[in-house]
Amino acid sequence: MSKAPPLLQINMLRRLMIGPVTLAVDEGDCLCVSGASGSGKSLLLRAIADLDPHEGQVLLQGEPAAVIPADAWRTRIGLLPPESSWWLPQVKNHFRNGMPVPLDHIGLSGDILEQPVARLSSGEKQRLALMRLLSNRPQVLLLDEPTANLDPDNTRRVERVITEYRRAHKAAVIWVSHDPGQITRVANRYYEMREGGLQARDIEGRQWLN
Amino acid sequence: MVELSYVDLVIAAGLVLVLALLSIRLHSNISKQLVIAAVRTAVQLTLIGLVLKTLFANASLGWVTLLAFVMLLIAGREVMMRQERRFRGWWGYAAGTLSMFLSSFAITLFALIVILGEDPWYAPQYAIPLLGMLLGNTMSGIAIAMDRLTHAAWEQRDIIEARLMLGERGDAAISDYRRQAVRSGMIPIINAMAAAGVVSLPGMMTGQILAGAPPVEAVKYQILIMFLIAAGTGLGTLVAVSIGSKRLFDERQRLCLDRLRQP
Numbered sequence: 430m431s432k433a434p435p436l437l438q439i440n441m442l443r444r445l446m447i448g449p450v451t452l453a454v455d456e457g458d459c460l461c462v463s464g465a466s467g468s469g470k471s472l473l474l475r476a477i478a479d480l481d482p483h484e485g486q487v488l489l490q491g492e493p494a495a496v497i498p499a500d501a502w503r504t505r506i507g508l509l510p511p512e513s514s515w516w517l518p519q520v521k522n523h524f525r526n527g528m529p530v531p532l533d534h535i536g537l538s539g540d541i542l543e544q545p546v547a548r549l550s551s552g553e554k555q556r557l558a559l560m561r562l563l564s565n566r567p568q569v570l571l572l573d574e575p576t577a578n579l580d581p582d583n584t585r586r587v588e589r590v591i592t593e594y595r596r597a598h599k600a601a602v603i604w605v606s607h608d609p610g611q612i613t614r615v616a617n618r619y620y621e622m623r624e625g626g627l628q629a630r631d632i633e634g635r636q637w638l639n
Numbered sequence: 640m641v642e643l644s645y646v647d648l649v650i651a652a653g654l655v656l657v658l659a660l661l662s663i664r665l666h667s668n669i670s671k672q673l674v675i676a677a678v679r680t681a682v683q684l685t686l687i688g689l690v691l692k693t694l695f696a697n698a699s700l701g702w703v704t705l706l707a708f709v710m711l712l713i714a715g716r717e718v719m720m721r722q723e724r725r726f727r728g729w730w731g732y733a734a735g736t737l738s739m740f741l742s743s744f745a746i747t748l749f750a751l752i753v754i755l756g757e758d759p760w761y762a763p764q765y766a767i768p769l770l771g772m773l774l775g776n777t778m779s780g781i782a783i784a785m786d787r788l789t790h791a792a793w794e795q796r797d798i799i800e801a802r803l804m805l806g807e808r809g810d811a812a813i814s815d816y817r818r819q820a821v822r823s824g825m826i827p828i829i830n831a832m833a834a835a836g837v838v839s840l841p842g843m844m845t846g847q848i849l850a851g852a853p854p855v856e857a858v859k860y861q862i863l864i865m866f867l868i869a870a871g872t873g874l875g876t877l878v879a880v881s882i883g884s885k886r887l888f889d890e891r892q893r894l895c896l897d898r899l900r901q902p
Contacts, residue, residue: 478804479891499892504806514801516815565806 434491436601437477437506437569442485444476445469447625449485454569456599459592461612461632463605464622470605471511473622474571477603478508489568507567511574513558515546520557529563534590536583551578556587563594570595570602576611588615609633640851652677694763703761707744707770714739714774721782724789724899726886731900734882735781742875743773746867754863772843772864773871776828780872781879784824788883789899791816799894809888817884824876828869835865 435453442450447469454460464470476483479494479502487494494502517523521542532539535556541549549557555578562570570591576584592615595602606612612619613633620627655677659670694702715736725731747770751760760766792799795816802812810817835841836858843864847857889895 480800480803480893482889482891482893494891499890500803500806500808503804503892507806508804510797510801510804512797514798516795516798516802561805 434488436490436599438486438488438491439477440486440488442473442476442483442487444472444481444483447473447476450625450627452627454601454603456601457595458618459595459602459604459616460618460620461604461606461616462620462622462627463607463612468622469625470622471573473627474508474573474603474605477569477571478503478506480508504565505567506569506571507562507565508571509559509562509573509575511577513554515549515554518545520544520546520549523557523561524564526564529560529566529594530590532560534586535560536586552580552583555579556583559587559590563590566598568598568600570600570604572602572604574605574607576606576608584611591615640849648681652681691763691767694767698759698761698763700759700761703763703766706763706767710767710770710774711736711740711743714743714778718778718782718785722786722789723902724793725785726789726883726898727900730886730898734879734886735778735785738781738875738879738882739774739777741878742871743770743777746871746874747773750863750867768843769864769867773868776868777871777875779827780824780876783827784820784876784880785883787823788816788820788880789887791819792887792894793896793899796894796896803892803894809892809894810884812894813884813887817880820880820883821876824880825869825873828865828872832865832869835861841865 436456436458437452437454439450439452439454442448450473452460462470462473472481475481477487479487479499489497489502489505497505515523519542523546524542532541537553537556541553541557546554555575559572559575572591575591576587579587588611591602591604594600602615604615606615616632619630619632621630622628655673659673662670662673690706694706715732718735718739719725719732722731722735726734747766750769751757751766755765757765792813799812799816803809831839831841841861841864844857844861847860848854886898887895
């Protein structure tokens with residue numbers, strides 16, 4: 430019996446100064462990426478989500494992007510950008526599929542949904558943007574510094590929610606992070622982005638575990 | 640109708656000249672522009688007068704079509720120049736020109752054949768002024784709408800891309816800005832219709848009255864023209880904004896701002 434293809438397979442991906450990047454990510458993987466600013470981490474995530482033209486191929490469960498309509502592709506491979514955007518007046522208007530997890534799991538109370546977007550803090554926006562993304566039930570999460578605006582308590586809460594989601598939905602996560610502690614807590618694979626390529630690194634303070 | 644002699648025009652030109660001299664005395668530097676614009680008016684209108692005179696004498700479909708296309712191409716260029724972030728290359732010109740062709744030409748043909756029913760239907764006394772008024776007005780509507788659309792795509796690119804990231808298609812992600820663009824393109828003609836006769840006496844009606852037409856007849860023509868312009872502007876704006884919002888995305892539903900020229 431042939432082995433099932435990896436959940437996400439990246440072959441010879443090139444975009445501007447990035448690449449070629451070849452990488453296989455399996456169900457349940459949490460792969461952290463760090464690297465100097467400007468090294469191309471965000472560009473890599475954008476290329477995987479097919480938001481920018483690129484060379485090479487990305488396959489989801491063995492199917493190349495070209496055979497999956499772009500909107501379906503980006504529903505299944507959800508990208509969380511560092512800055513969230515809101516275009517409707519009320520928070521709740523942005524949630525048509527309901528909440529993926531109760532809001533108190535990320536340290537928010539339910540009445541935040543009734544608020545106008547203009548009154549949200551950057552940390553609240555960041556957590557709500559993650560909820561909005563998870564409500565699409567993506568199979569792959571591309572997270573670009575998802576806890577950059579959060580205090581330590583809420584950072585831990587968000588890490589837990591993402592890990593639970595990954596386990597419950599057999600999802601894969603590619604997580605851009607600069608925090609060694611966070612990488613140790615959440616990742617099972619760790620890469621550093623350098624000169625356009627991904628270089629495997631050991632996870633600090635921890636022996637290999639999978 | 641009182642026929643104007645060239646002396647009459649020279650007297651009127653004298654008024655402009657007095658104004659120009661006055662602005663020199665006031666050290667305002669507008670006098671040169673004023674004189675150039677006045678000379679352009681005289682030269683351009685004289686030339687088009689001669690063209691129309693020749694055209695009326697040889698009312699063939701070929702000549703009318705030729706002049707119509709020259710007018711269209713000039714209007715198309717004008718639409719392009721009025722957009723700050725227009726599409727690069729051939730598209731910048733084609734999007735506006737094609738939508739003007741579809742709207743102004745279609746509405747003019749419809750009015751000539753179905754409503755006016757003159758024989759021949761392309762009689763240049765009707766065809767050319769009608770097309771001119773339609774082109775002039777759809778031109779502003781389309782230029783405003785396209786400028787608004789491309790501007791919004793640039794300013795709101797984060798929002799549009801955030802919506803793409805959440806699995807929306809390009810047309811859904813830009814739908815709000817598309818609606819706003821169509822609305823801004825239509826506002827001038829809606830305002831003109833609302834103010835007609837109360838605040839402003841439209842030029843064509845005034846002209847017909849000066850030429851001795853009974854006011855009620857002139858009013859009927861003006862109403863016809865206003866409706867044609869509204870239909871033409873609406874149609875042209877919708878077509879232009881559709882072409883534009885398609886062109887802003889590629890086949891993978893990516894927002895392609897590199898297709899816009901930087902101001």
